[in-house]
Every structure is written in C-alpha cells, then in structure tokens.
Amino acid sequence: MAAPTVETTGSGTTQPQTITMAKGLNMAMRATMERDPKVLVMGEDVGKLGGVFRVTDGLQKDFGEHRVLDTPLSESGIIGAAIGLAMRGFRPVCEIQFDGFIFPGFDQIVSQLSKMHFRSQGKVKAPVVIRVPFGGGIGAVEHHSESPESLFAHIAGLKVMSCSNPVDAYWMLQQAIDSDDPVLFFEPKRRYWEKAELDPTAEHLSMGSSALLRRGSSATLATYGPMVKTCLDAANAATEDGNELEVVDLRSLSPLDLGPVAESVRRTGRLIVVSESPPESSVTSEVAARIQQECFYSLEAPVMRVNGFDTPYPPSKLEEGYLPDLDRVLDAVDRSLAY
C-alpha cells in the first residue's frame, strides 16, 4: 500500500492549517476522490445534508450524485452493495450514521466482506471502508453512543482502526481507502470538533501502527479513539501527584501493533488499558492478555483495565458515570502503583 503523496491531496493546500477532526476526514475523502475516480462515498444523508455530522459536507456538490450516493435507508444494502461495487473495481467509503445502526449490516460484514479475499484466495478483493461514528458523551438517545469495535476486531479478515485526532483522521482515512482490505474505521464522534494543526507535508505513521504520544516512567496508559484525549488529560493531571504516565494510542485495533505498548511497559512496569466499550471479551481484554504474556517479567502490577460496564449503554443522564473519565483512569493508576 503506497502512502498517499502530498501533491495529490487536492483539498487546496500543502500549507499547515488548523482543522477539526470532521474536516480532516472530509479532506481525506476529497483527496482520495480527486486522485482516484473509483472512490465512492455512500450512505444515508451523506449527499445534500453532508451527513448528520457534516463529515461529507460539500462532496456531492463537487463530485456529483454518482460519486456521492444518498442511499436508501438500509445498512445491509449499503454494505452489501459496496461489496458488489468493490468487486467491480470501485472503492466505496460507506458511512454508517451511528454505531448502533451497523447491526442491520452486520451479516454482510461478517459473512461476505471479511471473507471475500480468503474464500477466493486473493482472486477477489473487497476494498470497502466503513466509517462509523462511535462512542458516547454527546447526550444522545439509545443506540447513538455505543462502542461495538471489539465485535469487529474479533472477525478475521477485517482491519479495524480508530483515529483520535484531526491529523490521524486525515492520514489514516486516506490509507484505509487506499488499502485493498476491508477497513472498519471508527471515528470518535465526541471529538469531531476538536482542532489540531495539520501540516500536510509532515511525515505520518502507517495506519497499522500504534503511537507513543507521551513519555513517562510511572505507568503506561494504552488506549484509542475518544479515550486518547481523556488519557492525555489524566497524564497531565497525574504530574500533580508526581506521576509521569506514558500514553500509547493503539490506532489499529486489528491487527494490534503491541510493540510500542510492550516497550513502554518494559520501561514503566505498569499498564492500564482504557476504552469506553464494555470490558468482557473486548479490545482491552486482548491487550491485557497479550501484554501479560509478553511482558510478564517486566510487570510490577497486574494489567488494569478501565472500561464502560457490562451493561447496555445507559440513558444519557448516566453516561458520565458509564464513561471512563480522568478520575477513573487515575484511580486505576493509583491501584497499579499500590502494588
């Protein structure tokens, strides 16, 4: 997979600029659409409305109704048709409106999309990207705040990514679209409006790598998506107690790049894995199990986890308690340090 070149990003500039995550994603689609006429954007309300989060804003206006498709209201249809389009040489980028609505399309993802390459032993490729705004913290009603990423990480044949900031959003989505594998691309919806400086000429990581965001010696926080910001905030707060925390953004949930996490744990001796999803059989379970196995002799404390709970996502008045926050992360750090 070739890294996209800077000259073809299209969206006007190679100059550094301050963008939101939503804008970074929008620019990523625009850039790939400009350099590859086979890239399509499809989903409910992605055209005229620009998506309910406006992430596809302006794309239909500039690329037309045949590149940016307002689809019928059916997720099985969106994903199933995208598979067929991919078999015909297109590179569909599907938008699922909210996390909780991916399940009508689950069968297509699990039964067809994930297995196409293996079943045909590489004769058929399915370069489909499925963008999913996920996670809580926006005060929404049922089915609008879930973190179903672990379900997809469990399925062989799928790549599962989650960006955490505007710059990664910009690069990782382009890489996902360029990839010949199907990618489930989880976007932390409550971070859509957070800003960062994008320098389109700066180097960028491959979407399959995790990233060490902060150095420290006391303990390691491994996390992804919406919890990256929470963990960075917790790391800042921890300095008040004299604790220096390392923070690793996993970025790729499947395959997991645990190298940087293991290296970090060898330095700090302590790991806390953080995510919003329910803990049982989740990405955090996987990280904990593997680090326990790989870094057993470096660990000074059992690997801790901070997650949502093994309950359905609660009504929004309770979500602040459900979602890990700075205090819950620091509490886990304290428990780890107490060993």
Place this chain on the structure above:
Amino acid sequence: MSPEHWTRPSRSEDRGHADETAPAATSAAPTREQVIAGLRATSEGGADLVQLLTPEGQRVSHPDFDIDISEQQLREMYRDMVLIRRADREGNSLQRQGQLGIWVPLLGQEAAQIGAGRALRPQDMAFPSYREHGVAWCRGIDPTELLGIFRGTDHGSWDPNRTGMGLYTIVIGNQCVNATGYAMGQKFEGMVGNSDRDPNANEATMTFFGDGATSQGDVHEGMVWASVYDAPVVFFCQNNQWAISEPTERQSRVPLYERARGYGFPGIRVDGNDVLASLAVSKWALDEARSGNGPVLIEAFTYRMDAHTTSDDATRYRMDDELQAWKLKDPIERLRVYLLREQIVDQGFIDEVQNEAEELATRFREFCLNMSEPPPERMFSAVYADESPVVAAQRDEYLDYLSGFADAGHDTEGSVR
C-alpha cells in the same frame, strides 16, 4: 380476493374503475415522471387516496370506507390532536431551552396517529417507532411519560404489557418483525376469527414506521412473515415524504402502498392529514386482521412539518414552498373548520380545548423541570432477569468507588468529576 385487486380492500372488487385508476407502475416500468407523480402527488396523494375530509374541511364520502362517527367522537378526536400537538410543541421548546437532549416532533402527523390510535382496542398491541406521540396518547400513555427518553433519564417508562404499546424503537424497522411475531402469537392463542358478538374475543397488532424504513430488510421480512402466517398485523407506514434529508423517491419507485401486492395482502393509501379517513381505514384494516384475513399495509400520506428532530436542519434539503403547500392541508385546521361550519362545536369549545392544551403544556413542562436524576445504581439494574455476578460485582465496585469521593468531600450523586 383476486390478485389483480390486492392493492385494494375486498369490498372494491366490484368497482369498475379500479383498474383505470391504478397507476401504470403496477404493470410496466414507470417513467421517471410517473414515479414522481405517484410517490409525491403532493396535492392529493394520487387517485387511490382515501379521503373523507378535504383540506377545506368538506366532508366527502368514499364507497369503501365511509364511517359513522358521532359528534362526540369528532370532538374527542379534535381534542386529541390539539392536545398532543401542544405537548409536542412544548417538547420542542424544552429542547431549545436545554431541558431535553433531543425532541422528535410529530407536527403534521397528528391525524394519521390519532386516527390509527383510536382505531385500536384495549386488547390490541402497538409497536411504535420513535415519533408516535399521538399513538402513545391514544394508548393512555401520558405525554410526560415520553420525557425520560428525550431527557436521558430512561429508555421509556411505560409498561408495554399494561398499555398495549411497545417501547419506542430507534433502530429503523426493527419493530416490524417483532410486531409480526406478536401477532402470530395472538393467532396461535386463538385470538382471531372468533364470534363478533364479543368485541374482546379478537385481537390485532399495529406497527408504525416511516417511508424510509420501508427500505430496511426487517420491514420486508416482517411483511413476508406476516403474509405466510396470515398474522393479524397492520403495517401502518407514515409516509411523511422525508427520511431525514432523503425524499421518498430515494426509497422506492412505486407508491409504497402498492408494495403490499407483492406480499399478497391489501395495501391502501389514506390521506394521513385526514383523521376521519385514517380512523376509517385503520378500523377496517384491524377488523380484517382480527377476523383472520391476515395483514394489511396502510400508507398514511402525510407530511413532517417540522425538522426530522431538533438536531436536524431541514433548510439544507427542503424547499419552503413545499412546507407552505402542506400547511394548507393541516390536519387540525381542516377538522376545526368542519366542526365549526357544521355547528358541531362552537368557538367556546375550541377555546376550552385550547385552554386544556395550555394546561397540559404547563403540566408537561413542570414535570420535565422536576424530574429527578437517576441514581448511579440504575445503570446496573435489570440488565438480566437472573442477576449477573459480573454486573453485580461491577456495580458494587463502582458504588464503592463513588463513596470514596464522598469521603473526600465530593458529591456522590451523578457527577464524579
């Protein structure tokens, strides 16, 4: 009933004009123009539209669906519509004032919902989507019971078993298969096709969904199942012309009621802004279901006069002209004009209902402002019927964690920040 007439009720079999008025869409591939005309005949809803009260408030008759309706019932339905609209508007302003996270407006769909809701009998079951405030009203659910969902304190507070109304369903189309299963159960328990003398001897189920929902597999599967088991279920589609930003022609190239023919049961398009027609057609359909004749699809041709939700910006995709045209077909206005013109009511009655609506709005608002926050343990309650040791342990640990904050002088209720 012969297959050619499956898009119409049985009583119209002898009507000669049925085929003349049937849109070409049923026989050959329609032209683009026919599609648009059939889907979005915004003035009348097409030749097959069942109407009993014109937008001007004129009572008209229909050969198949005329009903006897008492003056008392007319007054009650007017009251139903005015009150539920008023609660709906209050919901909107409560959201604007930050008291609700979101509100899903029903504005414009009062007649469809009150007509259908009043056709249901207590023993029937309703499976709603999320906009069915008028149906809830008819099932005896006080509008204040809707508030928790939108304020974020619960996922629906009423008891489906007691009220005969399922909880709101947010995932589009899911409820249609559930409704079919429920109706199969009614049939398996012998609650269809019994003697008409006891009005409680038979039951039916009605499920509500939008025009967009008809694209979902679940809606299709619900209809397939309902037809092969002759389940006593009425599919009530409120075609309000839009699925967020997507018009009906993004979902279908035939008028939605015509799809029923493919499943082998009757489909009828009713003027969804006409409460009398909505009541008449719903009654007929529910009776078909109760008598064991199997499912019916009703397409209530109506209009969403407000945005999709308070989070939506309808100006990005909708022309104001369209809204203005539909305002002339306001469901409440036409009944009001009719009732006054026919001297079924006087201005005093209209004012009285309006006062009652204001009182409801005040009560609704006060209820909302006084709602208590759910305690943290609510998050863990009733996840399973048999208590889960995993959930119980997480609850205990979390409550213990919170009480640590209490020791440190923090607030234990809600926020731990």
